[in-house]
Amino acid sequence: MTFTIPIENGDAVKIAEAESQRTLYPYVTGTSIVAIKYKDGVLMASDMGGSYGSTLRYKNIERMKAIGKHSLLGASGEISDFQEILRYLDELTLNDNMWDDGNSLGPKEIHNYLTRVMYNRRNKFNPLWNTLVLGGVKNGKSYLGMVSMIGVSFEDDHVATGFGNHLARPILRDEWHADLSFEDGVKLLEKCMRVLLYRDRSAINKLQIAKITEEGVTVSQPYSLKTFWEYSSFHNPTASAEGSW
Amino acid sequence: MSQSAVDVPPKGGFSFDLCKRNDMLTQKGLKAPSFLKTGTTIVGLIFKDGVILGADTRATEGPIVADKNCEKIHYMAPNIYCCGAGTAADTEAVTDMVSSQLRLHRYQTSRDSRIITALTLLKKHLFSYQGHVSAALVLGGVDITGPHLHTIYPHGSTDTLPFATMGSGSLAAMSVFEAKYKEGLTRDEGIKLVAEAICSGIFNDLGSGSNVDICVITKGNNEYLRNYMEPNPRTYVSSKGYSFTKKTEVLLTKITPLLERVEITEVGEAMEE
Numbered sequence: 001m002t003f004t005i006p007i008e009n010g011d012a013v014k015i016a017e018a019e020s021q022r023t024l025y026p027y028v029t030g031t032s033i034v035a036i037k038y039k040d041g042v043l044m045a046s047d048m049g050g051s052y053g054s055t056l057r058y059k060n061i062e063r064m065k066a067i068g069k070h071s072l073l074g075a076s077g078e079i080s081d082f083q084e085i086l087r088y089l090d091e092l093t094l095n096d097n098m099w100d101d102g103n104s105l106g107p108k109e110i111h112n113y114l115t116r117v118m119y120n121r122r123n124k125f126n127p128l129w130n131t132l133v134l135g136g137v138k139n140g141k142s143y144l145g146m147v148s149m150i151g152v153s154f155e156d157d158h159v160a161t162g163f164g165n166h167l168a169r170p171i172l173r174d175e176w177h178a179d180l181s182f183e184d185g186v187k188l189l190e191k192c193m194r195v196l197l198y199r200d201r202s203a204i205n206k207l208q209i210a211k212i213t214e215e216g217v218t219v220s221q222p223y224s225l226k227t228f229w230e231y232s233s234f235h236n237p238t239a240s241a242e243g244s245w
Numbered sequence: 246m247s248q249s250a251v252d253v254p255p256k257g258g259f260s261f262d263l264c265k266r267n268d269m270l271t272q273k274g275l276k277a278p279s280f281l282k283t284g285t286t287i288v289g290l291i292f293k294d295g296v297i298l299g300a301d302t303r304a305t306e307g308p309i310v311a312d313k314n315c316e317k318i319h320y321m322a323p324n325i326y327c328c329g330a331g332t333a334a335d336t337e338a339v340t341d342m343v344s345s346q347l348r349l350h351r352y353q354t355s356r357d358s359r360i361i362t363a364l365t366l367l368k369k370h371l372f373s374y375q376g377h378v379s380a381a382l383v384l385g386g387v388d389i390t391g392p393h394l395h396t397i398y399p400h401g402s403t404d405t406l407p408f409a410t411m412g413s414g415s416l417a418a419m420s421v422f423e424a425k426y427k428e429g430l431t432r433d434e435g436i437k438l439v440a441e442a443i444c445s446g447i448f449n450d451l452g453s454g455s456n457v458d459i460c461v462i463t464k465g466n467n468e469y470l471r472n473y474m475e476p477n478p479r480t481y482v483s484s485k486g487y488s489f490t491k492k493t494e495v496l497l498t499k500i501t502p503l504l505e506r507v508e509i510t511e512v513g514e515a516m517e518e
Contacts, residue, residue, distance in 0.1 A: 166416035170449040171424060174441075195423040199416070231428060233291070233394075233407040 026078035026129040028052050030063045031202045032164030033074040033133045034192045036176055037157050038185035041142050041213035042135030044074050045189040047197075048222055049204040056204060064210045066217035068093050071107040071136035072210055073114075076161040077149065078129035085128060088117065107136025107143040111153065119151030131161040137214050160192070163200040168192035182211070194225050284452020286414030287317060287328035288442045289383045290426065291407050292435035295392045295463035296385035299439035300328045301414065301447050302472070303454040310454070316471070318460045322347050322358040323467065325386030326460045327367075330412035331379040331399060339380050343367050360386045360393040364403060372401025381411045387464050414446025414453040421445045432461065440474050447476065 028050050035044040050058035063082065064074040067089050075082040092113065096105055105113075111134045121127050132147045145155040158172040171192055180188065186209060197203045205227070210219040287300045300317035303310055319327045319340035325347070329336025343366045347358045363384055371378055382397040396409045408426050410418040421442040430438065439459055446453040457474040460467065 163416075167420040170417040170420050170445040173449065174421075174445065191424050192420075195420045198423050199419060231407045233405060237405040 022126045023078070023081070023129055026081075028057065028079045029129075029202070030061060030076045030079055030082070031200055032160055032162040032168070032196055033063065033076050033131075034160045034164045034168045034172075034189055034196075035074065035133050035135050035144055035158065036172065036180070036185055036188065037135075037142050037144050037178075038180040038182065040182065041137040041211060042072065042144050043182075043185045043189055044072055044133060044135055044210045044212075045193050045207055046074055046076075046210075047193070047204050047207045049202065049206070050079050051202045056202070059204060059206060060222075062208065062219070064208065064219060066212075066219070067110055067136075068096075068105050069216060070104060070138045070212075071110050071134060072212040072217050073110070074133040074135075074161075074210070075130045077131055081128040081130050085114070085117070085130065085132070089113075106138035107134055107145070108138075110134060110136070111143070111145045111147065111155075114147050115151060115153040118147050118149060118153075122150045133159055133161060135212055137212055140214060163196060163203075164192065167195050167199055171195065190225060194227065197225060197227065284414075284450075285317060285330040285412030286410070286418050286443055286446025286450060286453040287330050287383050287412050288410045288418050288422070288439055288446075289328065289385045289394045289408070290422065290430070290435060290439060291385075291392050291394050292430040292432060294432065295387045295461065296394055297432075297435045297439050298326055298328050298383060298385050298460045298462070299443045300458045301443055301453040302456045302458060303447075303452070304333055305452055313455050314472070316458065318458050318469065320344060321363050321384070322351070322386070324357055324388055324462060324465075325360055325363055325384070326462060326467065326469075327363070327385075328383040328411070330381045330383075335378045335380040336382065339367065339370060339378060340382070343370070357388060359388040359390065360384060360395065364395050364397065367397050368401045368403050371397065371399060376400040383409050383411050385462060387462050392462075410442065410446075412446070412453065414450035417445045417449040418442035432463075436461065436473075444474070444476055 030050055031047060033044060033046045035042060044064055046063045048059060048061055048063070049056055050061040061079060063076065064072060065086060067073050073089070075085070089110065093105065096103070114132055114134065118128060127149045129149050131149060134147070135144045137143070143155065144157065144159060145153065146159045146161070147153040158176050160168040160172070172188070175188060189209060193207055197205055205224040206222050207225070208220050208222050210217065284303070284305045285301060289296060289298045298318055302314045302317065304312035304315040315333070317328055319329060319336070321327050321340060321344045327340050329340060343363055346366055347363060350362065351358055367382060367384065371380060376399045379399050381399055383394070384397060385394045394406055394409055396404045396406060396411055407428065408422045410422065422438070425438055425441070436459060440457050443457045447455070447457070455477055456472045457476070459470040459473040461470070
């Protein structure tokens with residue numbers, strides 16, 4: 001039994017019946033994640049929105065989760081695929097714990113594992129529709145990396161996904177420097193999240209900041225940023241151009 | 246002669262006759278000729294005494310940089326300047342045309358041009374071409390009613406804003422503005438912020454690059470700072486100049502005549518003419 005599924009350009013593709021479902025487009029999506037390395041580890045920020053197309057359907061989604069003792073995973077893109085990835089990582093850490101030999105998976109290993117998973121899924125034309133940000137600290141060394149849905153993976157001092165690439169990355173390239181203190185790091189992330197809030201249509205004003213250090217992961221309580229709308233041009237934009245818009 | 250009278254279209258405006266044929270050709274696989282696009286970062290902001298416009302200077306033709314140092318800030322009137330992004334020919338032609346119209350209007354009314362005049366002329370023209378004239382503009386200036394800054398999109402819609410960015414580098418520049426803009430900036434603060442925003446576009450967007458142009462317009466005065474900043478100089482130019490290894494040595498100089506020098510004395514009659 002083979003199925004044919006028509007795709008945009010009119011061609012039909014025959015595929016085997018077992019994997020007759022392939023991810024063609026995402027449904028419930030999360031927007032950008034912004035993360036930086038700082039003095040004691042890694043700071044990551046994300047908002048709590050899950051959009052269903054152009055509706056803001058869910059406003060309480062935690063898109064950053066702790067993995068094991070040493071890592072923090074943030075995801076943008078399809079939420080269900082993120083939950084699937086968390087399940088895979090759960091199995092991984094469970095298997096690891098069963099050995100009970102004192103070893104634990106560090107951020108580098110988890111990053112590698114995720115890269116392999118994402119790349120292999122894309123090769124089968126059935127991607128996990130996410131861009132993942134992996135941060136962690138092990139043995140005093142901080143690590144921050146990113147994997148995209150097609151398997152592009154790299155490490156950097158600051159990363160951002162989705163719109164964050166266009167809006168937050170320029171700010172981080174200018175203002176990030178090594179050994180930021182915790183307060184400065186949070187201020188920098190808030191600066192980026194505020195710009196995203198103004199200019200990304202799927203962002204909401206409810207964000208969390210997570211930090212990971214040698215001691216472990218802490219995810220803050222959700223809070224909102226102050227925004228400024230009092231420019232005089234905004235109050236009466238057509239003051240000099242009657243009838244314009 | 247009478248043929249031409251029949252061929253002229255009944256009214257002005259864009260003739261959509263060839264669009265169907267172009268569509269048919271693209272479907273058959275013909276690649277449309279690519280345009281010289283100014284993949285660009287252009288910005289404007291209102292400061293205490295007027296308006297500051299900024300632009301990068303790179304013009305691209307697909308993946309190639311066609312012009313490393315083009316001018317994207319166009320003159321409209323002594324008190325109005327316009328930055329253009331999109332297809333270079335379109336921005337150049339449209340701003341030129343409206344600039345001429347404004348001048349004629351100034352002669353007729355004996356008054357300085359207003360920014361909303363330029364705005365209306367531009368948006369009327371762009372709308373009537375339904376977005377086919379690919380010009381995205383940041384129009385700014387100071388007139389009798391004060392400083393104004395507008396953005397105009399290729400389809401003809403406009404915005405009035407305290408700070409604006411357009412072009413492929415607009416997100417990079419907008420992130421700088423959203424983070425750092427406040428009202429009542431001084432001239433130096435404004436120039437610094439505009440230069441920062443353009444640099445953000447230059448270094449983070451592939452379609453923008455080279456130098457920063459800035460134009461400061463205040464009441465009764467404008468300053469066009471061409472190449473205000475050059476953050477991409479040619480590096481690795483040897484300051485001492487280049488010294489090449491010794492030329493090949495000259496061993497012998499000898500001139501060997503190939504023909505004997507012959508003296509000619511005029512004999513006989515002159516040639517037939």
